[in-house]
Amino acid sequence: MPIASSAFVPSHVARLDLYQPGKPIDELERELGITGAIKVASNENPLGPSPRALAALPAALGQLHRYPDAAGVPLRRALAARIGCEAGHIALGNGSNDLLYQLVLATCDVTDEVLTHECSFLSYRLAAQVAGRRFVAAPTTPELACDIDALIAAFTPHTRLVVVGTPNNPTGTVIARAGLDRLIAALPERALLVIDEAYTEYAAQWPEVDHADGLAAWRREPRVIVLRTFSKIYGLAGLRIGFAVADPAVIDVLGRVCRTFHVSSLAMAGALAALDDTEHVAQGARHARRAIERYLAEIRGPGVRVYPSLGNFVLIDCGRPSAPLYERLLRRGVIVRPMAAWGLPAHLRVSVARDADLPRVIAALNDELAA
Numbered sequence: 001m002p003i004a005s006s007a008f009v010p011s012h013v014a015r016l017d018l019y020q021p022g023k024p025i026d027e028l029e030r031e032l033g034i035t036g037a038i039k040v041a042s043n044e045n046p047l048g049p050s051p052r053a054l055a056a057l058p059a060a061l062g063q064l065h066r067y068p069d070a071a072g073v074p075l076r077r078a079l080a081a082r083i084g085c086e087a088g089h090i091a092l093g094n095g096s097n098d099l100l101y102q103l104v105l106a107t108c109d110v111t112d113e114v115l116t117h118e119c120s121f122l123s124y125r126l127a128a129q130v131a132g133r134r135f136v137a138a139p140t141t142p143e144l145a146c147d148i149d150a151l152i153a154a155f156t157p158h159t160r161l162v163v164v165g166t167p168n169n170p171t172g173t174v175i176a177r178a179g180l181d182r183l184i185a186a187l188p189e190r191a192l193l194v195i196d197e198a199y200t201e202y203a204a205q206w207p208e209v210d211h212a213d214g215l216a217a218w219r220r221e222p223r224v225i226v227l228r229t230f231s232k233i234y235g236l237a238g239l240r241i242g243f244a245v246a247d248p249a250v251i252d253v254l255g256r257v258c259r260t261f262h263v264s265s266l267a268m269a270g271a272l273a274a275l276d277d278t279e280h281v282a283q284g285a286r287h288a289r290r291a292i293e294r295y296l297a298e299i300r301g302p303g304v305r306v307y308p309s310l311g312n313f314v315l316i317d318c319g320r321p322s323a324p325l326y327e328r329l330l331r332r333g334v335i336v337r338p339m340a341a342w343g344l345p346a347h348l349r350v351s352v353a354r355d356a357d358l359p360r361v362i363a364a365l366n367d368e369l370a371a
């Protein structure tokens with residue numbers, strides 16, 4: 001007799017949404033009996049992993065019988081040297097998602113709230129809900145960007161974590177310098193501001209667009225926490241490693257709530273080598289900007305709108321329900337991301353593709369959007 005989960009799970013767990021990741025290439029190819037599918041659904045680096053990281057991994061393999069260095073000292077020191085801070089300002093995570101979950105666990109009491117805005121990264125909501133904490137999403141601007149005034153208006157005596165992404169996933173929008181300054185000036189005394197900079201290296205490729213620098217904000221305000229990841233431009237999403245830059249008091253509590261040996265030795269070895277791979281990072285950023293400019297210039301159809309983005313993806317308003325379009329694109333071997341779970345049922349998110357794949361992605365989208 002199977003048992004019902006309601007018999008043993010608390011109500012906040014029973015209500016949890018299941019995170020729907022992008023469809024894996026192998027799965028689609030198996031289902032359709034095709035080869036050569038293109039995945040532009042998970043904002044990965046289509047140029048592949050950092051070659052320096054790949055070269056460093058074989059040496060780490062011979063030490064797999066050992067537990068990882070739990071303190072992650074070499075990588076934290078290297079990151080600190082790069083950023084211009086102390087190793088004590090840095091915490092490593094099993095991806096930056098892991099650090100978000102840890103932050104809720106470490107800082108939110110039972111009545112505390114996690115505040116973000118609508119159309120932000122789904123993990124912000126999941127991290128709050130997994131811990132049984134109240135999640136609040138302020139409205140965005142009509143352009144789907146972070147509305148600083150609406151965020152400030154949503155502050156309550158229970159606000160503990162305010163989480164913003166810049167560039168934001170899935171909109172690609174950024175927070176301007178003055179906007180971030182205003183947010184920090186209004187931050188309630190008991191609140192911490194998490195600035196998720198998963199795509200910051202891509203934004204740096206657009207110097208003419210005013211966008212805030214999370215690390216500069218952290219240097220001015222110790223209640224700021226910056227999250228970064230090796231999953232995007234460094235091309236190491238499969239290794240699962242990210243980091244937080246924060247006040248030592250925050251780093252200390254993260255170290256208490258994280259699971260034992262939560263970052264693998266391979267992940268740390270790969271990240272350490274990737275950090276020096278400036279050529280791979282520069283190439284990835286240049287490539288993403290070129291691809292986004294092509295998406296903006298070439299994707300079209302009746303009622304269709306492509307949002308400008310400083311990340312490695314664009315959000316497309318299809319002007320009609322996007323689920324059937326997603327299904328038809330799958331049958332053409334192009335995996336994009338439907339956005340209904342983000343509250344955007346007419347939208348698709350499309351990551352940058354390799355140069356060789358871009359024409360096929362754009363042609364498939366335009367065919368379907370014209371229909």
Ligand SMILES: Cc1ncc(COP(=O)(O)O)c(C=O)c1O
Nearest residue numbers: 095096097121169198229231242
């Ligand atoms: C805004 C944002 N933050 C964080 C992450 C998660 O990164 P990680 O792989 O480091 O957990 C993503 C990944 O899609 C993201 O879009």
